[in-house]
Amino acid sequence: MELSQKLEQLIEKSVEKKEIAGANILVIQDGKEKAFAAGGHADIKAGRKYERDTIVRLYSMSKPVTSAAAMLLMERGLLDPGAFVEEFLPGFHNAIVAEGGKLVPAEKPVRICDLLNMTSGLMYGGDITSVCSMETEKLFDRIKEHLYLEDALTTQEIANRLGLIPLQFQPGESFQYGTSADVLGAVIEVISGKSFGEFLKEEFFEPLGMKDTAFYVPQEKQNRLAKVYQRTEDGLKLYTEDHLGIMNAMKQEPAFESGGAGLVSTLDDYAKFASMLMQDGSYQGKQILKTQTVRYMTNGSLMPWQQEVLDQCWEGIRGYTYANLLRIQKDPGKSPLFTSIGEYGWDGWLGAYFCNSPKDGLTMLLTMQLKDAGTTSLTRRLKNVIWSELCGGRQK
Template sequence: MIQKLEQQCAAIMQRAVEEQFAAGCCLMVFQNGRNILSCQAGWRDMEKGLPMTPDTILRLYSMTKPITGAAVMLLTEQGVLDLYDPVSRYLPGFRNQTVACGNDSYPVPREMCIHDLLSMTSGLAYPKPGLATDPEVSRSFRALKDSCKTCSPIGTVEFANLLGKNRLEFAPGSSWMYGTSADVLGAVVEVVSGMSFGEFLKKNLFQPLDMMDTGFWVPPEKRPRFARVYNPVDGVLREAPTDHLGISYTMEQPPAFESGGAGLVSTLLDYSHFAQMLMDDGMYLGKQIMSPATVRFFTRAELLPWQQEAMWKNWDGLTGYTYGNLMRVMARPGMSGYHGLTGEYGWDGWLGPYFSNAPEQGLTFLLGMQKQNAGTNRLTRGLRNAVNIYLQD
């Protein structure tokens, strides 16, 4: 039964490779904790003829965000972080913030809180031409990049404080916009825990979950498994080495800035451990990583009506979804462009990695690729629809 689905998915992926849509891709599907499907096509390194595999190390970019959200949940579970704490309690750069109004600004009606960061309702934006805050946010990212060439690179907390000094696109809680909120949360975790963000993740998530290939850099012994990024140029795939959002393309050494929004590398195998832990109410191989109540809170968030309206206006691909705790959550399947069920949650990344848990089906879907600006694309949608339809029939 599953063999037919596996053949269908393999054919979809092979066609994408042959059409030069992507150099390589890898798919893993789990149902009720069991790996029922695993297939791949193409290459992680075209020049060396190395195939894309489940243990290929991928740049996660925004698929880092759910892990950052989980770290915040662990701190709330321990009672050391309140989601209504003002961000300025931990990061002084967030004191006396202002909201952009053309070239002018006005004081925030209320302080930004941790919950605003988790729901992307903080007013913090990524660099984007046309936004009122783009010049100053872009300046912050340039300062971050330039500092990496010096002996004093900007770190996680310092960069978050830089972001806090910029104007906001809107007053906290008044709208929705995808932005640097998760990077700020990484800094909050660092301040609250008293250890670097990477150390906290390693101690509380990566080691307990046996995610041994997940981190903020790739050591020499693992580099043969590290995928290259390819983009089509005049119809031919070519390597596209690009430093993006303060993240080094080569990732050859531990960074000073550990980005909670985009900085991790991982494998589909590693990420499946994280996904399955959430599906199993916080349990992994007999270890309780996160309480069942915390998992329920983490995976069932939703926006307020005006925030929801702003999200659908800003991002067509999220129609039918709500958002919270740094993940999308399927709220209205009939409005969505996917075959899915209410309560499905997850996220994806700039280079195309994609994660989805559907608790009602007991289904985990993981896709890996490394293509610039891939996000959620027609290949992802095609595979997701094929898997969901087949397993629902």
């Protein structure tokens, strides 16, 4: 049986079991398409199939793009990873830390490298045991309330307000997945003098031909945007709420262009970005990033004390480290799924998943639109099939 057929069957089984509404997947090896499969619906009520050109909300799979933007500024000498965030965003002046039940001054300022490695002390909301998390939750409630109004908070306004919230720990002392990439997007705005979306469009999306990647979906493309679904006791239900300051409907240009979660894209668009990284920054004769830049971006690592926290809190990425807004495989024997040393990528809240494996010359891209999905069981099963089919001969 062809690989595409195997992948399609796995997707269709998940659709039949009502685990997902629909999904698509693309596999590229050595620059050639090895498999494509799609199944289910992008819109169940309308009977609209999940297609190859279906547009999806990337959520955290936006982060590798934000990382690449920071790398571009680094190679141009415009961004120093050791620089203090407060140099660009005044909200980070005199940062405070929630420590031992008290608020204390930060011993050192948050650095750009802390944003890239999630070692800043910034958090997402949802943790009722953390002052940082609860204050972040309040801020995102404020963002949500004004999302469609004239006074909607902008990328830089939100980043500066995040800087006023107590950090979870002293900068650099631990690891915590959070809003660091949103702050980094604002830093890129300040340095470039352009909106984050404009910078990405000029430097990445237009040169790569990523015509369906942006921070919103124009009216003429809305019929290709997948609906979001959530699992309930009664089966899959439509999910229409805004989340993390991102408009679910994606119908208008947002004031907040979230570097951590805001982009929409398609399989083929993101494949161009992934291929550029796989080819050491080059795509169809255009050098988007320098070779050394890509190698730096995709070979980072946490410090041992930071790695210890990651290992304890995130079982799903055992064997990986985290750096430059990417998971990076360091010890495949610890991983809960087939992988290879040096493989890197990230996923998203609604189930989008991306990985590049330079050792295998392989790129895997998967999209779905399922609330709270992240890396699902289906994702792992699809990846295991792909690795067993295409990567075995290179492991010797």
